[in-house]
Amino acid sequence: MKKSVFFGALAATTVLAGSAFAGTLDDVKARGELICGVNVGLTGFGAPDATGAYVGFDVDLCKAVAAAVLGDAAKVKYVPTTGETRFTALASGEVDVLIRNSTWTFSRDTDLKFDFVAVNYYDGQGFMVKKDLGVSSAKELDGATVCIQTGTTTELNLADFFKSNNITYTPVNVADDSEALRQYDAGACDAYTTDASGLAASRASLASPADHIILPEIISKEPLGPVVRHGDNNWGDIVRWTYYALLTAEEKGVTKANIDQVASSTTDPEIKRLLGLEGDMGAMMGLDKDWSRRAIAVSGNYGEIFEAHIGTSTPIGLARGLNALWTQGGLQYAPPIR
Amino acid sequence: MSLLYIRKDMLGPSAPPASQTGAIRWLRENLFSGPVNSILTLLAIYVLYALISLSWPWLANGVWTASSLQECRSIVAASAGPDAGGACWAMIHERWHQFIFGFYPPDLWWRPILAFGLLFVALAPVLYADNKSAMSKLCGLIGVLAVLCLIGADGFSFHTVLAIALFAGLTAFAATKPRALLTVTILFPFIALWLLWGGSIWGPITALLGFMVMAMIYSLIAPKLGPVMGASLGFIAACLWWLFLQSYVSEAWQALLPLELTYVTSDKFGGFLLAFVIGVASISISLPLGILLALGRRSDMMLIKTLSVGFIEFVRGVPLITMLFTASLLLQYFLPPQTKFDLILRVVILVTIFSAAYNAEVVRGGLAALPRGQYEAADALGLDYWQAQRLIIMPQALKISIPGIVSTFIGLFKDTTLVSFVGLADPLRGITTIVRADINWKGIYWEPYIFVGGIFFIVCFGMSRYSMYLENKLKTDHR
Numbered sequence: 001m002k003k004s005v006f007f008g009a010l011a012a013t014t015v016l017a018g019s020a021f022a023g024t025l026d027d028v029k030a031r032g033e034l035i036c037g038v039n040v041g042l043t044g045f046g047a048p049d050a051t052g053a054y055v056g057f058d059v060d061l062c063k064a065v066a067a068a069v070l071g072d073a074a075k076v077k078y079v080p081t082t083g084e085t086r087f088t089a090l091a092s093g094e095v096d097v098l099i100r101n102s103t104w105t106f107s108r109d110t111d112l113k114f115d116f117v118a119v120n121y122y123d124g125q126g127f128m129v130k131k132d133l134g135v136s137s138a139k140e141l142d143g144a145t146v147c148i149q150t151g152t153t154t155e156l157n158l159a160d161f162f163k164s165n166n167i168t169y170t171p172v173n174v175a176d177d178s179e180a181l182r183q184y185d186a187g188a189c190d191a192y193t194t195d196a197s198g199l200a201a202s203r204a205s206l207a208s209p210a211d212h213i214i215l216p217e218i219i220s221k222e223p224l225g226p227v228v229r230h231g232d233n234n235w236g237d238i239v240r241w242t243y244y245a246l247l248t249a250e251e252k253g254v255t256k257a258n259i260d261q262v263a264s265s266t267t268d269p270e271i272k273r274l275l276g277l278e279g280d281m282g283a284m285m286g287l288d289k290d291w292s293r294r295a296i297a298v299s300g301n302y303g304e305i306f307e308a309h310i311g312t313s314t315p316i317g318l319a320r321g322l323n324a325l326w327t328q329g330g331l332q333y334a335p336p337i338r
Numbered sequence: 339m340s341l342l343y344i345r346k347d348m349l350g351p352s353a354p355p356a357s358q359t360g361a362i363r364w365l366r367e368n369l370f371s372g373p374v375n376s377i378l379t380l381l382a383i384y385v386l387y388a389l390i391s392l393s394w395p396w397l398a399n400g401v402w403t404a405s406s407l408q409e410c411r412s413i414v415a416a417s418a419g420p421d422a423g424g425a426c427w428a429m430i431h432e433r434w435h436q437f438i439f440g441f442y443p444p445d446l447w448w449r450p451i452l453a454f455g456l457l458f459v460a461l462a463p464v465l466y467a468d469n470k471s472a473m474s475k476l477c478g479l480i481g482v483l484a485v486l487c488l489i490g491a492d493g494f495s496f497h498t499v500l501a502i503a504l505f506a507g508l509t510a511f512a513a514t515k516p517r518a519l520l521t522v523t524i525l526f527p528f529i530a531l532w533l534l535w536g537g538s539i540w541g542p543i544t545a546l547l548g549f550m551v552m553a554m555i556y557s558l559i560a561p562k563l564g565p566v567m568g569a570s571l572g573f574i575a576a577c578l579w580w581l582f583l584q585s586y587v588s589e590a591w592q593a594l595l596p597l598e599l600t601y602v603t604s605d606k607f608g609g610f611l612l613a614f615v616i617g618v619a620s621i622s623i624s625l626p627l628g629i630l631l632a633l634g635r636r637s638d639m640m641l642i643k644t645l646s647v648g649f650i651e652f653v654r655g656v657p658l659i660t661m662l663f664t665a666s667l668l669l670q671y672f673l674p675p676q677t678k679f680d681l682i683l684r685v686v687i688l689v690t691i692f693s694a695a696y697n698a699e700v701v702r703g704g705l706a707a708l709p710r711g712q713y714e715a716a717d718a719l720g721l722d723y724w725q726a727q728r729l730i731i732m733p734q735a736l737k738i739s740i741p742g743i744v745s746t747f748i749g750l751f752k753d754t755t756l757v758s759f760v761g762l763a764d765p766l767r768g769i770t771t772i773v774r775a776d777i778n779w780k781g782i783y784w785e786p787y788i789f790v791g792g793i794f795f796i797v798c799f800g801m802s803r804y805s806m807y808l809e810n811k812l813k814t815d816h817r
Binding site for chain 2: 078081082204
């Protein structure tokens, strides 16, 4: 008897928990603050600066969502999440949205009950070697020692790649990026493999970056994007379309600097819809008319955010590559806003 | 006839052979007393030489002012040649505040500094019992240091004047009425809580009232129903106060007399501030808890004994990391959604529980080392259980356990760095990762570890020296 009461209470709690998650938008509005799960520190993508303020490519998307929903990009609480805690933090409702370099995979989407609402960065695993090794392709790395972070998918990708090319390697296991860089720099391994975006930042931090090259092979697909919980599609829509608004803005040449001028002079119906001058797009997801305009005004369109934090003008110096707009040969493609 | 020569006065002592005096003798006795020792000495000298010759240029070429690792490298290359290595201390120079305070707002740094100074004042009567001169020296020294830090952080402001007056007063107290400082010790947790997190002052005061409720109920009930009943009823009453009444009373007072500091949220805590908050809170709660558990484990009462044994064995059987993950992840699932249960508080509770179980076993070792006669003597004197524990058993058992207790504390303090696994910004890994994520400092490796390791060493070495002092002071045997 007692037991059934206990389980009843447990079930009731679960139902309550479910219902509380149902309206993330209402929760965020009531709280007056967006809780965004971010990286504890990843160069260019998300980390606190010297004053403790979070900056980065992923962080700017958090700000854009906050601006769209709450009207103020500063109303974000950043919760640092590690590789171990990130998904539990999202599933338990501790964060509203997770924007921290999480790879979209089948099992995370289905089994963990998340929705990857968009891909804001197409990454892939690559190799960095010293120039004087005389290697120009990863397929020539037969017998090489490779520095690899343990417990990540990169480890499995590496094994697959070498096996499928019938070549051998000796792994040098390291715990994190700084240690890997240390080992690589000290000559403990011939090649260092991790996500290409991370490699670029690592290469930039070496004493003489020109002595090191990143090999052309990308051996895995790592689509990174914002993640929300299953079951609250409206909230997922808001995050997704905030991101697509930034993309569309780049496609249409709307920037942080010219947004007001464009809004007052444009005749393009698509820009009018994007900026909320025509139709009532915001109301369809429970927001006001100016949601996208505010989101773009925070740190500019997708291209501007990219250039500000990780683009070729920064020391990290990543080229747009796969992340160029579809009109420029990349994969970034926003569905029409209509 | 021959005249015998008789020496009338003693010959002066001749100097000992060169091999038996001064440095040479010392060397012979300590370093070269035999072939094996000679070889080991030479080896050790070689290793030392190798280590120093490797690291000295790196340390000597250190750069203190630069804005990025690349700039450090170019400065080193310009001053010591292109192949020379050099430490880049400029990173510490630029980011030291994050290692110390985390993200605590700079204009509020005076609050943690003041709390840290008061911590030592609060510790003084515990550390030095009735030793007036040691207490007043400690208070004075800490006062001077705290004021210097405040001037450094804040300039000469109102807080500095306040701190000078406060520490001068406390030092005077320590020199004249050392017992009175115990009040500071009792009030310190509430003062520190208020200083660090801020908010309304009525929160900590009404929380303190909860303990007063507990004490009152205890003093009413204990004479009639015994100390255990008194303590547990008092505890229940205090919990009721905290859960249901406290918030209303504190809000009412706040409305009546608003007195508050800017509220600082827990996610601003980091670096050594975080390590000290977790370390000090856990250490000070886990010792009494550990003693109670040790007594529980040796108790004759079946239920208490089983519970204590079960608790200790369960907690000791689980790694600390598991407990931390429980604190940060699992509790979120069990608690109702939207519950605001502070992550630092969760971690403190779990770390306390962990260290209490270890302390319990250390104290039990001390209890077991006492001869049976001591217990029987206490019984023969007609002391009841708690009197016997307080007057006869504990003073001896704790004295035996000092080294073990202190090493648990040192371990606990160092374990606070593990909180980086649950996303808190501990000084060793958390802040270091954040600093390295800045493209200017990416690739820096040894410097943050040396800096943080150095501070940890000072703190832990201090604890260990204090425990040796205490052992010496309490030594009563006749060896």
